[in-house]
Amino acid sequence: MEFLYTYEAFKLELPLVSPERADFVILGVPFDGTTSYKSGARFGPTLIRQATLNLESYVLDYDIDIADLPIADIGDIAVVAGDPRKTADRVRETIEELERVNPKAIPVLLGGEHSQTLGAVEALKPKSYVVFDAHLDLRDSYEDNPYNHACVARRIAELGIREAMFGIRSGTREEVEFAEKNGIRWVHARDYGFDSFVDLVEPLPEPVYLSVDIDVFDVSMVPDTGTPEAGGLRFWEVIEAIEWLTANKRIVGFDIMEVAGERLGNPTALTAAKLLFYFLAMMKR
Numbered sequence: 001m002e003f004l005y006t007y008e009a010f011k012l013e014l015p016l017v018s019p020e021r022a023d024f025v026i027l028g029v030p031f032d033g034t035t036s037y038k039s040g041a042r043f044g045p046t047l048i049r050q051a052t053l054n055l056e057s058y059v060l061d062y063d064i065d066i067a068d069l070p071i072a073d074i075g076d077i078a079v080v081a082g083d084p085r086k087t088a089d090r091v092r093e094t095i096e097e098l099e100r101v102n103p104k105a106i107p108v109l110l111g112g113e114h115s116q117t118l119g120a121v122e123a124l125k126p127k128s129y130v131v132f133d134a135h136l137d138l139r140d141s142y143e144d145n146p147y148n149h150a151c152v153a154r155r156i157a158e159l160g161i162r163e164a165m166f167g168i169r170s171g172t173r174e175e176v177e178f179a180e181k182n183g184i185r186w187v188h189a190r191d192y193g194f195d196s197f198v199d200l201v202e203p204l205p206e207p208v209y210l211s212v213d214i215d216v217f218d219v220s221m222v223p224d225t226g227t228p229e230a231g232g233l234r235f236w237e238v239i240e241a242i243e244w245l246t247a248n249k250r251i252v253g254f255d256i257m258e259v260a261g262e263r264l265g266n267p268t269a270l271t272a273a274k275l276l277f278y279f280l281a282m283m284k285r
């Protein structure tokens, strides 16, 4: 099928199916119009897909072969340069198009700036938003734009969606106060542990949208991202949390955002690719 706003991109090197028959639909969102520090998020979707070439499709931990799963890859969104809101509208409309032909498919966004998660959440209307991120992203506006990547969790909270955040180690006093006033729970990277994850996520209503800003990981693992931060989480800490989430909550959408860089096989893209394969495998285990 044809989507209004997508174009052919470098696709996952797996046996792919059509979106109508897929359980998972990969969508690249190569937007980097509001990046504040390191640019290159426009290359994120391609870098992640290329990094999967390095991986075995068989995932040891769950005895699942990704190549056996019904996965579609519908290419990348044609971005509106410099306009995160208009680009996120295209993300939303693309997912709505997909829902009309296959309401059970789970969209998997590869980004690209975190601002674009808003479009997916608007289309999928989850009751809860679980996010791994170094940053609170609760600013009302940043660089005169309320749809900047630093505002995405604020816009999602305003939709009445419950939020829980993990791996946080950057924010402003105003963001902390906004979180407190609005019942947004978050765990500092220093205090993060599996029990803290389950405590916050267990009471959340379903369905859940899961977002991983790649900068949640320690900067040593993910140097190529828009706003890298020292002191992040380890790979297996995030995997164990998502294992619990996929086993205990209904997930309607997933994304891996803020992958950037220009170099093939950069560690950031390799981390994202591995996370992508683990997510797909654990959803089917």
Ligand SMILES: [Mn+2]
Binding pocket: 114, 133, 134, 135, 213, 215, 216, 227, 258
């Ligand atoms: Mn972030």
